[in-house]
Amino acid sequence: MRVFITGGSGWIGSAVVPELLAAGHEVHGLARSDESAARLRAAGVEPIVGGLGDREVLRASAAASDAVIHLGYNHDFGDQAGAGRTERGAIETFGDALAGTGAPLLFASGVAFVAPGQVATEEVLAPFAGPEAPRGGAEELAFGFVDRGIHPVAVRFAPTVHGAGDHGFIAELVRVAREKGVSGYVGDGAGHWPAVYRGDAARLVARALENASAATIVHAVGEQGVRTRDIAEAIGAGLGLPVASIDPDDVGEHFGWIGRIFALDLQASNELTRRRFDWEPTGPTLLEDLAAGSYFARAAA
Ligand SMILES: NC(=O)c1ccc[n+]([C@@H]2O[C@H](COP(=O)([O-])OP(=O)(O)OC[C@H]3O[C@@H](n4cnc5c(N)ncnc54)[C@H](OP(=O)(O)O)[C@@H]3O)[C@@H](O)[C@H]2O)c1
Known part of the structure; x- marks a missing residue:
């Protein structure tokens, strides 16, 4: 598959890339700087210059690919609302680009909040909905794409990878x-x-790319x-x-x-x-x- 990845230069993404290449995929990755582009190139990824807010770059890159793995995120804890808006915009753009294709759209998320002492499962939907919600309510937004012929898969990472x-x-x-x-x-x-250990999480992402059904929640959780x-x-x-x-x-x-x-x-x-x-x-x-x-x-x- 030709896979478009965002966040391929990041902590998790840079471990996911070798898994994708080893599985025989051709990987293209978003790079917001020369340094990130060089890092991607050295890892065997074709860099595509742009940021998470560059909707046309995201749209065209997704449309030219068989699958999208979206791991990029602006971790500015001083502007979580802004990061959420960017996240929502990226998911919306991928949805528009992939409509009717059935192409997998894997995107990073966090494990759902449940009451203290309870255990979140892969069947518990995130309580976050709408643009003002954490991560821009991306999970709820993406799962609403199923009827449009899109194959959304939420990969919820444990809070420590x-x-x-x-x-x-x-x-x-x-x-x-x-x-x-x-x-x-x-x-x-x-x-x-x-x-979850980073290497375990990366192996899971590559496996989910090939095997996850639409609207699946994947728990990248080791403990x-x-x-x-x-x-x-x-x-x-x-x-x-x-x-x-x-x-x-x-x-x-x-x-x-x-x-x-x-x-x-x-x-x-x-x-x-x-x-x-x-x-x-x-x-x-x-x-x-x-x-x-x-x-x-x-x-x-
Ligand atoms: N690490 C964890 O423990 C953990 C836990 C739960 C969920 N997650 C989620 O998993 C995903 C990956 O996390 P991570 O730990 O790998 O994050 P990370 O190390 O901070 O990497 C973030 C990636 O996003 C890219 N990025 C950030 N802002 C961008 C922008 N405006 N335009 C283009 N690219 C941009 C970065 O590019 P540069 O290389 O250019 O900076 C980098 O490749 C995120 O969605 C994160 O919230 C992570």
């Missing part, structure tokens, strides 16, 4: 711990975060829920810092933007995904990855 070189949420928690001199957890630390207190303790051990409870009222002040995410109790299963895609996570667990040390070596550099 971990591994050496990760610059995401765990790296931010490590940064905050270093800055504060303490590795904090929220309240009693009984909340959870699902986790259903790692206790947030265990995460804080592993970070404390890695940095040689004390570990302490942070009062829920002080979360914003202590952690900054990551606080409201670390305060969530999120659990997500992968049972249906493992069965549907014959996929088994084989990489290290989050705590194993933290014990391996790369998160702390990088922060100290």
